[in-house]
Amino acid sequence: ADRPAVTIGVLKFGTVSWELDVIRHHRLDEAAGFELKLMELASGQAAQIALQGGAVDMIASDWLWVARQRAAGADLTFIPHSAAVGALMVPATSPIASVADLKGRRIGVAGTPIDKSWLLLKALARDQYALDLDAAATPVFAAPPLLNQKAATGELDAVLNFWPYAARLQAAGMRTVIGVDGMMRDLGLSAQVPAVGFVFHEGWARANPAALDAFVAASRKAKAIMAQSDAEWDRLRPLMKAEDEATWAALRDQFRAGIPQRWTEEEREAAARLYGLMAKLGGRELVGNAMALPDGTFWPGVRF
Amino acid sequence: MRTPSPSWPSSNFSSCASCNPSSSGSPAGGRCALRLEIRSKRFAGREVIRGLSLAAAPGEFLALVGPSGCGKTTALTIAAGLDRDFDGTLDFGGPEPVLGCVFQTPRLLPWRTVRQNVALVLPKARRSDGTAERWLAAMGLEAVADEFPGRLSGGMARRVALARAFAVEPGLLLMDEPFVSLDEPTAQRMRALLTTMLERSPATVLFVTHNLREAIQLADRILVMAPGPTRVAAEVPLKTPRALRDDALVERVRAELLARPDPAFRLLA
Amino acid sequence: MRTPSPSWPSSNFSSCASCNPSSSGSPAGGRCALRLEIRSKRFAGREVIRGLSLAAAPGEFLALVGPSGCGKTTALTIAAGLDRDFDGTLDFGGPEPVLGCVFQTPRLLPWRTVRQNVALVLPKARRSDGTAERWLAAMGLEAVADEFPGRLSGGMARRVALARAFAVEPGLLLMDEPFVSLDEPTAQRMRALLTTMLERSPATVLFVTHNLREAIQLADRILVMAPGPTRVAAEVPLKTPRALRDDALVERVRAELLARPDPAFRLLA
Amino acid sequence: MRWRRLAPVLSLALLVGLWAVAAELAASRSLPGPAAVLSVLIREAADGALFHHLGITLARMAAAFVIAMSIGSALGILLGRSATADRLFGLWLTVFLNIPALVVIVLAYVWFGLTEAAAVGAVAVNKIPNVVVVLREGTRAIDEQYVEMARTFRMARSDVLRHVLLPQLTPYFAAAARSGLALIWKIVLVVELLGRSDGVGFQIHLYFQMFDVAGILAYTVAFVAVVQLLELCVLQPVEQRLTRWRPVRAEA
Amino acid sequence: MRWRRLAPVLSLALLVGLWAVAAELAASRSLPGPAAVLSVLIREAADGALFHHLGITLARMAAAFVIAMSIGSALGILLGRSATADRLFGLWLTVFLNIPALVVIVLAYVWFGLTEAAAVGAVAVNKIPNVVVVLREGTRAIDEQYVEMARTFRMARSDVLRHVLLPQLTPYFAAAARSGLALIWKIVLVVELLGRSDGVGFQIHLYFQMFDVAGILAYTVAFVAVVQLLELCVLQPVEQRLTRWRPVRAEA
Ligand SMILES: Nc1ncnc2c1ncn2[C@@H]1O[C@H](COP(=O)(O)OP(=O)(O)OP(=O)(O)O)[C@@H](O)[C@H]1O
Ligand SMILES: Nc1ncnc2c1ncn2[C@@H]1O[C@H](COP(=O)(O)OP(=O)(O)OP(=O)(O)O)[C@@H](O)[C@H]1O
Ligand SMILES: [Mg+2]
Ligand SMILES: [Mg+2]
Secondary structure, three states: OOOOEEEEEEEOOOHHHHHHHHHHHOOHHHHHOOEEEEEEEOOHHHHHHHHHOOOOOEEEEEHHHHHHHHHOOOOEEEEEEEOOOOEEEEOOOOOOOOHHHHOOOEEEEEOOOOOHHHHHHHHHHHHHHOOOHHHHOEEEEEOHHHHHHHHHHOOOOEEEEOHHHHHHHHHOOOEEEEEHHHHHHHOOOOOOOOOEEEEEEHHHHHHOHHHHHHHHHHHHHHHHHHHHOHHHHHHHHHHHOOOOHHHHHHHHHHHHHOOOOOOOHHHHHHHHHHHHHHHHHHHHHHHOOOOOOOOOOEOOOOOO | OOOOOOOOOOOOOOOOHHHOOOOOOOOOOOOOOEEEEEEEEEEOOEEEEEEEEEEEOOOOEEEEEOOOOOOHHHHHHHHOOOOOOOEEEEEOOOOOOOEEEEOOOOOOOOOOOHHHHHHOOOOHHHOOOOHHHHHHHHOOOHHHOOOOHHHOOHHHHHHHHHHHHHHOOOOEEEEEOOOOOOOHHHHHHHHHHHHHHHHHOOOEEEEEOOOHHHHHHHOOEEEEEOOOOEOEEEEEEOOOOHHHOOHHHHHHHHHHHHOOOOHHHHHOO | OOOOOOOOOOOOOOOOHHHOOOOOOOOOOOOOOEEEEEEEEEEOOEEEEEEEEEEEOOOOEEEEEOOOOOOHHHHHHHHOOOOOOOEEEEEOOOOOOOEEEEOOOOOOOOOOOHHHHHHOOOOHHHOOOOHHHHHHHHOOOHHHOOOOHHHOOHHHHHHHHHHHHHHOOOOEEEEEOOOOOOOHHHHHHHHHHHHHHHHHOOOEEEEEOOOHHHHHHHOOEEEEEOOOOEOEEEEEEOOOOHHHOOHHHHHHHHHHHHOOOOHHHHHOO | OHHHHHHHHHHHHHHHHHHHHHHHHHOOOOOOOHHHHHHHHHHHHHOOHHHHHHHHHHHHHHHHHHHHHHHHHHHHHHHHHOHHHHHHHHHHHHHHHHOOHHHHHHHHHHHHOOOHHHHHHHHHHHHHHHHHHHHHHHHHOOOHHHHHHHHHOOOOHHHHHHHHHHHHHHHHHHHHHHHHHHHHHHHHHHHHHHHOOOOHHHHHHHHHHOOOHHHHHHHHHHHHHHHHHHHHHHHHHHHHHHOOOOOOOOOO | OHHHHHHHHHHHHHHHHHHHHHHHHHOOOOOOOHHHHHHHHHHHHHOOHHHHHHHHHHHHHHHHHHHHHHHHHHHHHHHHHOHHHHHHHHHHHHHHHHOOHHHHHHHHHHHHOOOHHHHHHHHHHHHHHHHHHHHHHHHHOOOHHHHHHHHHOOOOHHHHHHHHHHHHHHHHHHHHHHHHHHHHHHHHHHHHHHHOOOOHHHHHHHHHHOOOHHHHHHHHHHHHHHHHHHHHHHHHHHHHHHOOOOOOOOOO
8 A cells, every 4th residue: 555656647638648558457556566557648648747747756758858858958758669650641542652752742740740650751851862852852741630631531631640640541541651670771760769768856766766677567468468368359349449450450560560679879879879860950949959879869778 | 630820910020032042932832841741650659649730831931949858859850861760751842951950969970080970971072072071160179189089078969960951062961959058158159050052052951959949030930739649830921030039039939929829838947 | 267256236026044054154154165267278289267266155056057068077077076177266164065066968887777777976974874865755756767778868867967976975066067858847856956965065156057047046146157168157146045046036036247348248148 | 468479480491491501502511500400419418428517618708797796887887987097007907908809818727727716717817807808998988977966965986886877887788798799709718729638619619629510509509598598597587677667669 | 207118127137036946945957047048048949940940839819819819709709799699509619618639639630630720729628618608708798779770770780890899899809819729739738749740849849758847937938928029019009099998097
């Protein structure tokens, strides 16, 4: 009963909440010696605000954000959760076969022009096909659900969306031109870099080392269950809000593919290189004043 | 219930055609410029007018006198066509005449200048041909033509309202106590102006007043209204030409009227 | 420029203490209930009043008559303490009296019933003790006490305004043409009411009117105002007790005043 | 009389009919028809989620509404009557009027934590400048002749406010209340999106992520029904009572 | 006179001073002080981004404003004058007033594509019911005695509108315009966030993702400056001209 509590702010129905549900269902928190508390929120921004406002101990976010916050003076730090990434999707019958074919097309992009995936796609197009996508194509930035809807009606020729949305498109019969992982590979970043992780204040981690360790252990156990058990995914169905069987399967498979296998110096260096590339591509708008990855962005206490 | 229309004792004033500037015949005969029959008019159930019957010959000047709150303004509002919610009929024996109206309060648009208040009721073509200015000058108001009504004295506002009603060259002129809150010399000037205007462009006039002297001085016929629910309680034709009605005559007629045995006249003073 | 204050030909009416219900002495002597000196009053630069000097003894009834737009209402507004933007002084020779006011227009709150309009100006304690109802009944308005003012006739609204001013039992009563748009019998009843009220609870009265007969009937002193910029152009004390002033007397005094050689009187008719 | 009672029904029928036709024509998940929305509504009502979230949102709105209307109208009347105050704080009004809701909400949450008070306060702060603007305009338009009358009779300040000023401001209060309810509703949605774990805003956003327009519309319909009820049972009767004195006008 | 010119300066100084103190006390990244915001402002202005995004947002707002004010006031006056129309469409008004901005924006984007027209239309649709509510209230409060006067003199409909009705609606127009500008600004931010690639809303969203409050405030300050300029150079002079006729009132 005296287990330390860890409060995590999550998107209800978000991919992170699946894993946390597994932890709770199998009482992995109890086993590891902590108590997992959830604060359900409606958006990623709400989670960020909750962390800044001290309402939660931990949230899920990407490390680019953490890096920038650190550069601006916050003591946030990151441990990996998922390496699953988005993809560039086109209708099954689309003539678009590679990035080169994007010339003159309308491309839906989730988020903003400094979205990581979009920057990588632009870099790739420029490096390998001498194509300036800003000029040669028509990017349309919009909210992810809106883009999926537009892809379905054919108003867009291609859609670059986050992975849960890309999975839905795939299930709906669309085809992947290239995944963001593929883009990174083509740009010479060999190691798999987990984009999304758990983010918390260093101060909290130092004050609650046992709780943090226990959480990391529970999280890895949950991932192991999710990697092996199909039955577990059946149980998670209501949380996944999958429209149909195909979507459900696509979500499951992509989640599994994204489970990070290694988190060593190699991956961290790859991340630092990726950050350098991002700083070049996205400029100050993306990374703020820190042109190199700030020290401590990745919590040193966790590696595997 | 209709006015019993008694045959009035023939007046001791002589009749004269020039009292009726349009002179299309005697007021009783000819085409009627205004025929208003109000069988009943109610406000929220309360009957205010019952069996009121008004008929004015073209160019006739009718003065309505009667106790406060009896229904004179209500009758005028109906004659103006503003209130159709009554049991009865209104017709002009022809196309609707041009209406001029002096309301019981001046009703000037506070957000338009004095000049605009007069000009705006004119047809577009005549708005800037000097008509408004001429009438304002006649009222002694040329100096305040560009002021807003809120900056006028009570009497000045009233004169603007008169200018507005006269400027449209009305065929039917409705006036609800038009000369109150004017000093006597100004009021006399206004009455003279009205008379002159009517000579130049004859109009049928419905004129409400509490000033019996004024009624005697101006009207072709005085209608004495009963207390509410109102109707015409008595009628007094005045046959002396307006030009010949001097102070002495007015006082004499007034005394004669107040001395009449009919109870309607007891409400006059 | 100050009023030259000529010594008036002594009136042919005998003086009587009962004209001054407070009878604290002759109007000229004693503590002054109202002393208003307006050296100059301007609106947007234009001078409206210059060198106006008004002094009323406690309980004195002053009637102001003068041409339309000369500045009577402006002077009353200043006396009421509503307008402090003038060059001059206002004092009551003591604490500020309770003010009663009949404005040139009734100024009833349209969103409050007739009864509330009267009650709301009373001190809280007297709002529901029947005072409002009593005054409304005196005005013949008991039937409409629960109506909103928008449903009254012009004359009825005016009587509500009178009830409101009388109900506060004023020490200083300002009245701006209070009896216009009332039929003559009603106006006479109102004048009688005013007289009775003044007898019961004496007040100093400043009374603007265009009706010279009314002024002669009611006032202790008539002030004839000059055309703007206004000042007191002439002054007429009336010494006959109010109760003895019958129609004949009023007409006689009126004729006498209109016949005076002073040009100020030429503006009266 | 009959027409009067029929009109609202007709109006509703027409609206739902048009909606059904539009949905039929669109034949898309992005505009579900009334039937689809109704079935979601019934489902949510059955499992209690609807009442839970709607109740919480309404409670937040009520608190914010009361705070915003009282503070806003006091300030609005003050700025409307005092030129000095207006000259001093007119600029502040422009500033607070135009601070993005997002900024206020984030600052409130960061400073005061993710609490109910922060949420309600953020909504109120967003709405107050709006009330001020409307009531300042109304106060400036007040008819001075009645104020002069009140001053002549030396009416107490509180009586002047209650019997002379407020009655003239009724239409402005009505406008501020109606558009205010709508604005507060829109802001509460954002507030719940950014830092609450319940309420209609939270729920609507979840549906948005699934692009489940039927779910969004179900909650919208439920809220609109509540507002319309309020309109019919509170706002309209109160307004009618307060404007009873106006002359009944013939249809123009 | 001197006081008059001094007041706004004093007011601004006080506001900035309070802000600086609050920022100093908070000593948090979530409330940067005026200096920090100014430096961001200067940086954004120097590289042209500020003018680009502000210009685009203002253009969208202007279009939406004109559409919303003209359609909204026409409908508001209609509903205010005709009890029948009000009975028929009062419910519709409640509905449209309370549809969440999100729904309108999403539907607009879904139906009309991710286009400028859809964005402007969505903003206008969000604002129109608001204008309707305010002007309906104003129209109901119109003083009938002037309308009767106009009808007696058989003034043309257009003249009645221009010389009798509109002047009485001035304060309602002013209130609708001021609160409307603020509302449109708030909605345009959401619209740009959900489906545009430029404009202040888009920019603020970027900053928000980075939790860069200084960036958000820089754009807010720039926008507020524009609105205040509009207030001083257009709204106030126009309003003053239109209400010149009101009696000058002594400070109460
Ligand atoms: N809009 C209204 N609603 C209800 N009653 C009304 C309305 N207008 C007038 N009345 C009532 O109708 C009666 C007649 O009013 P009207 O204004 O016609 O009188 P009037 O003869 O013009 O009186 P006055 O000489 O005082 O102006 C009054 O009793 C008044 O209370
Ligand atoms: N608020 C104001 N602004 C500018 N001028 C004004 C204002 N009020 C009155 N005046 C002017 O002051 C003069 C005197 O007005 P006042 O109302 O005192 O006249 P009055 O003697 O009461 O006239 P009446 O007998 O017509 O009521 C008029 O010329 C008028 O135009
Ligand atoms: Mg009348
Ligand atoms: Mg006057």
